[in-house]
Amino acid sequence: MNIGIIVFPGSNCDRDVRWATEGCLGLPTSFLWHETTEIDCYDAIVIPGGxxxxxxxxxxxxxxxxxxLNSLISFVNKGGKVLGICNGFQILTELGLLQGxxxxxxxxxFICEKVNLSIESTKSSWMKNYKKNDSILLPIAHGEGRYQCSPDVLKKLQDDDSIAIRYADNPNGSIHDIAGITNKEGNVLGMMPHPERACDDALGGIDGKSILSTLLS
Amino acid sequence: MSLFKARVFVHLRPSVLDPAGEATMSATKRLGIDGVTQIRIGKSIELEIEAENKNDARSKIELMSDRLLANPVIEDWTLEFNDEHKLIKN
Structure with missing residues (x-):
């Protein structure tokens, strides 16, 4: 079992994610340069912030x-788990794997602070350690995190129970306080907050561990 | 083959809030100009493209605008063609 972290020119949370998954959680993790197309040997892929x-x-x-990312689309279609954090979430929406x-x-x-979040959906395995409305504290650090979608897409997200995480106190103007969504199948999660920055008590919190631990389970 | 010049304007859809436009509008008041009721900020992308003819160039630019230059979820685009173009040898 192995996690791959995609590294683009300009990624800057790739090593933070590896520190969290490998260092804090003991999960085998490798870096994947953006020019590679061989990703089928991984069980989960993270697109990091930056x-x-x-x-x-x-x-x-x-x-x-x-x-x-061409390979990522077939990886997702085969049911592979993909987590996009911050810039990774933005990339997943540009790619069309997530809506909005x-x-x-x-x-x-540019907002850099810890925010209270509520777990909105537990349909996907990402949230299997939580109950609906559980409250967690994670850092955000972004200038472009205001989630937007059409009323039709919003209704579809609601009907599919795809709104995964909401802000308790909306910091950026996202519609319906959306902080993270999944695809319909639930194997792709995009979120603006940074779970990898909350995996050690020394950093002020460990609420990120639960989501990252589900990458390989 | 000919070389065509064009300009693609990318703008936020009317339903999408433009906070940068609103901030700029507040500065117009500080400048002392009254009466500005709306500012929306977009992008202007100037490009040159080699193509067999104008229709060929247009369809390439349209594809590029839909797939790369604008994100149709939040943005619209318009295309302005410069009718002058030059023939390229071979």
Whole structure:
């Protein structure tokens, strides 16, 4: 069992994720350069935070054409688990594996703080250690985290029980306080908060451990 | 083959809040200009493309605009063609 972390030019949370999955949780983890196409030997893939390709044009717009992401689509279609964190969430929406888009924070600030979140759906295995409405504390660090989608897509997310995580006190203007969503099947999770930055008491919290531990279970 | 010049304007859909536009609008008041009722900020992308003819160039730019330059979930785009173009040898 093995986790792969995709590394783009401009990724900057790749080593944090590995520190959390391998160092804190003891899960075997490797880095995957964005030009590779061989990802079937992994059991779960993480797209980490950062500024892939400088976030030129739009966040995730150029990353979505990376060779590794062609392979990711078939990986997902075969049921593989994919977690996109922050810039990874933005890339998954650009790629169309998750619906909607992430736009500029309502107050224009780059927000770097800990936020209270509530678990909205436990349909996917990502949230198997939680009950609905459980409260967790995770850091966010983003300038473009305002989740947007059409009313039709919002209804579909609600009907499919795909809204995974909500902000308790909406920091960025996301519609319906959305902080993280899954695809319909539940094997892809995108979230703006950073679970990898909350896996050791020395960093002020360990609420990120539970979600990351489900990568290989 | 000919070289065509075009400009693609990418703008947020009317239903999407543009906080950067609103911040800019508040600065117009500080500048002393009254009466600005809306500012929406978009992108202008100038490009040159080699193609057999104008229709060929247009269809390539349209595909590029739909798939790369704009995100249709939040953005619309318009295309402005420069009718001047130059023939490329061979």
């Amino acid at each position: 500024f892939s390709y400088g976030d030129y044009l739009r966040c995730g717009a150029i990353a979505r054409f990376a060779p590794v 888009a992430l736009t500029r924070n309502k107050n224009l600030h």
